[in-house]
Amino acid sequence: MxxxxxxxxxxxxxxxxxxxxxxxxxxxxxxxxxxxxxxxxxxxxxxxxxxxxxxxxxxxxxxxxxDKELDREYEEMRQKELQHLEDKYRSGEITKEQYEWRKERT
Structure with a gap:
């Protein structure tokens, strides 16, 4: 055909x-x-x-x-942000409720 x-x-x-x-x-x-x-x-x-x-x-x-490097960088940034949040709570810049709310969101 x-x-x-x-x-x-x-x-x-x-x-x-x-x-x-x-x-x-x-x-x-x-x-x-x-x-x-x-x-x-x-x-x-x-x-x-x-x-x-x-x-x-x-x-x-x-x-x-x-890429596993992306996950590692994210975890480092998260730990750094949590440390900064904890420092703000200890210095009295934020209340306990604000600290807990931001920690849950991070």
């Missing part, structure tokens, strides 16, 4: 199609109606969401390819 016969077969199939969903999501544009158009946008959004979740799985917290 050569290319010309394949092209003719595709034209015949396309001419016989009466559904708005024919060749979805790769049709000629957005003129086929509301639901096929909305479904295309949702399909693309689902693909992007899947890619984002996959990358988060790989590079997010405890990810397989996450």
């Amino acid at each position: 050569d290319v010309q016969n394949i092209g003719q077969a595709a034209k015949q199939i396309a001419s016989n199609a009466t559904s708005d969903w024919f060749m979805w999501p790769f049709s000629r544009g957005y003129g086929e109606g509301f639901w096929p158009t909305a479904a295309k946008f949702l399909f693309v959004a689902a693909i992007f969401a899947g890619i984002c979740l996959f990358l988060r799985f790989l590079y997010g917290p405890n990810g397989k390819f996450r």
Whole structure:
């Protein structure tokens, strides 16, 4: 079967199609109606969401390819901030309630 016969077969199939969903999501544009158009946008959004979740799985917290240096730096900054908060509490700059609230948030 050569290319010309394949092209003719595709034209015949396309001419016989009466559904708005024919060749979805790769049709000629957005003129086929509301639901096929909305479904295309949702399909693309689902693909992007899947890619984002996959990358988060790989590079997010405890990810397989996450740089351990980032976690170490974060922990050092957190310890430094907690020490600064404790120093402010001991010097009387903040109350006990403020200290506990900020400590929970850190």
